[in-house]
Amino acid sequence: MVVGDVTTGTDVLVIGAGPAGYVAAIRAGQLDLDVTLVEKDAYGGTCLNHGCIPSKAMITATDVAHEARHAEEMGIHADPAIDLSGMVSWKDGVVDQLTSGVEKLCKANGVNLLEGTAVFADEHTARISHSGEGQGSETIEFEHAIVATGSRPIPIPDFSFDDEPILNSRQALALDSVPDSLAVVGAGYIGMELASVFAKLGTEVTVVEALDAILPGYDDDLKRPVKQRANDLGIDFHFGYAATEWYEPGDGIRVIAEPAGDAAADGGEVQVEEPDEDDRLELDVEKALIAVGRAPVSDTLELEAAGVETDENGVIETDSRARTNVDHIFAVGDVAGEPMLAHKGSAEGQVAAEVIAGEPAALDHQAMPAVVFTDPEIATVGMTETEADEAGFDPVVGEFPLRASGRALTMGDSDGFVKIVAEESDGYVLGASIVAPEASELIAELGLAIELGATLEDVASTVHAHPTLSESVMEAAENALGQAIHTLNR
Template sequence: MTYDLVVLGSGPGGYAAAFRAADLGLSVAMIERHNTLGGVCLNVGCIPSKALLHVAGKILMAEEPAHGVQFAKPTINLEDIRQHRQSTVDTLTGGLTMMAKGRKVTVIHGEGTFDSTNSITVTKDGQSQQVDFKNAIIAVGSRAIKLPFVPYDDPRILDATSALQLERIPEHLLVLGGGIIGVEMATVYQALGAKITVAELGEQIMTGADKDLVRVFEQVNKDRMSFLTKTQVTNIEATPEALNVTMQDKDGERSLSVDAVLVAVGRSPNGKTAGISDIGVKLDERGFVLTNEKCQTSVPNIYAIGDVTHGPMLAHKASHQGHTAAEVIAGHKVDFQPLAIPSIAYTFPEVAWVGLTETEAKKQNIAIKTAVFPWTASGRAIASGVTQGKTKLIYDEATERVLGAGVVGSHAGELLGELTLAIEFGATLEDIALTIHAHPSLHETVGLAAELGAGTITDMPNKKAGEMNKAP
């Protein structure tokens, strides 16, 4: 048969597109090269890493003083931790299989390659079949970037996938790359007993987040990890005793001997695979598929979503793109034009941001102001012992419209929902300040930050009080 839609890839974007299209009445096939659905995110990415970060959080909480309660040193059973990770993955991937069956989405396992703008050949175990379609969605994701000087055949070299297996906990782990993946896995391994050094080529870890948020994270973790910024790793020599690492920083060349290295220097799109460019789909020089606001490529009946397209490589971006592409194919008049895509580092404390950052505003010469509410003034934070945090609103200087936000602290990522919605709706400081937030709560800090910026704050000294005491 010829399907209305074939989706190449079953990650968060791929399955979202396939399921949405099926709900809209299209005949759909989904091609996945692995034996389980869910792509990198569900199988070897965001889901298993969060399962391990949950365990790490329990360990770190047990280490902290609990105001009159003393916990014994945790006993760590790696096998049980691995089982928790895998059961989390199995629950979600199994659910996807059931939903595909329920929606009558045909799932085809194997390696898919475009033959033309209307057919894909799927190969598995030496057997091939042709799948014909009217429309296709490319959802092939991305892969970890590899460095030429890294001896990847050495089992002490880890990537984001192998690190999740927890085969062993090294005495000293070097994390090469201070992005979200790097610092999250550093958090896990540190909690499980490893000494951690993070080497980042850029000026700061967690590139993309504002420095003031990152600074809080670094301060909290200064005794747990070492952070080396503006540091380039130039060579790794494997010996039977250790991995000898050569690094270059502002002071010159230095050496470091470690027991393992986690390479987490970023990801590269898979646009140059699967015969995508051979059928006329345009790519940029890095391999990203070029799309318009309807997720449509240069070939009208071929669409692309997720990591293989420009924008942040985040599962929630991919799933929303998947909905858009499926709806366009079904004849709906929709575009993918988000004003804000949230980012979260699920570390301890969490670092989260959405919309315009201060750094971006300065680069673009956008006139902004900020309102920062410190958690040292939050009743819930004080009662819970999590005062090392803050909530920041970034707003237009002239209109006070909220353009961005950043939060660092316990469960910071959970506060981004309201803030993302506020940006999408064009909310102002007053809109948020006049929204009643529950007391005492951490999300109350969003409202208090807005009150601080609007000049109506009573929970802190009000610097704008003189401006506000005139009758309207």
């Protein structure tokens, strides 16, 4: 029996319950709006269920094992046994705790929760198809809508995620046994994070990247310690190659990669050169992880029925208030394009809810941090020196190496640095970049400095506890002022 179609109304319809969507729904509920949140899979979206949280849980767990195994110089001798199924079970417990918390918070803020798939019928109406046999559908009329459908892994030709040996990041994080060998296609942040995870589990990892370096978009000095650490882990790299096919010769699979063309070197669409038997790579591995990026999920919504436009890549373009080209329809998170960061999506979600409620909200990307959870971590915020110079500033740079940090040395992890960029004339902090353990935590102080309009003097004169990694931030500011104590001044 199919449940009859019903029509209900709401002030705000939010489609997608990831970090952008559920934050938008909760904030709108706090602002006394009637809110309906539709999710087809699991509350928390990809980030909480299959991406940010599970990957960081696995990074932490494998770091524990790796550090114990390599702590001889500290007088610690250990060879921990790894139970991957137990590790995954622990990771799943963390995920379950967070996703159930999202559901409770939504309900506590008066958000109406619906399970199902939403498509637009027109600019003020959506149809919700409920999952499960006999569950039927319903129609929702809305005053405003917020699209927060996120993104999905980008596939490459001839590598289907339906084939058991071919993995996307979600599937890789759910494995119940450690593969002996793994090809990672793509050396962006997902590929590099998971390459390190599996290398620390004992997997023989080979990374194939069409460009000429890891982590495109990041400066060489930030990438260098990460690449060196990856080399130390035994990760093998092949740059300038694009994976083109795979087959099963017997045990495991053979991945074929051909030289990538010039467009790839420029960061454009990968063009594969004419095959040459002498140039091609043949990698015999147990599994292959495809991590070449993510694409917005906008093709499932029937956006044209509501008049919402996308660009050629499926990105829903928005203004600083998260509005699409249709004034009462908003888009937040990955579906609204780069940077595809969970915290950027959450910030957009809050802005969209506040704009709908009549608040004077807008998103300022000036102090938007970006983090790569590699080993060591990379974190950036604001402008680089080059960007500041191109923007018309007269930048001054201060830097503090972690090898001069007492805390970093006591952690046995002193590769990296803190770098601060400021305007020379008045000292206002313009940007920062950090490569260090806990860089993801350290960057917040500098994001706050940019947001508040703090100067180098403000940061340098703030007393930091000793011994801590955060002292490196203070010392970098002092270095820019020419008064660093624990490193040579520029």
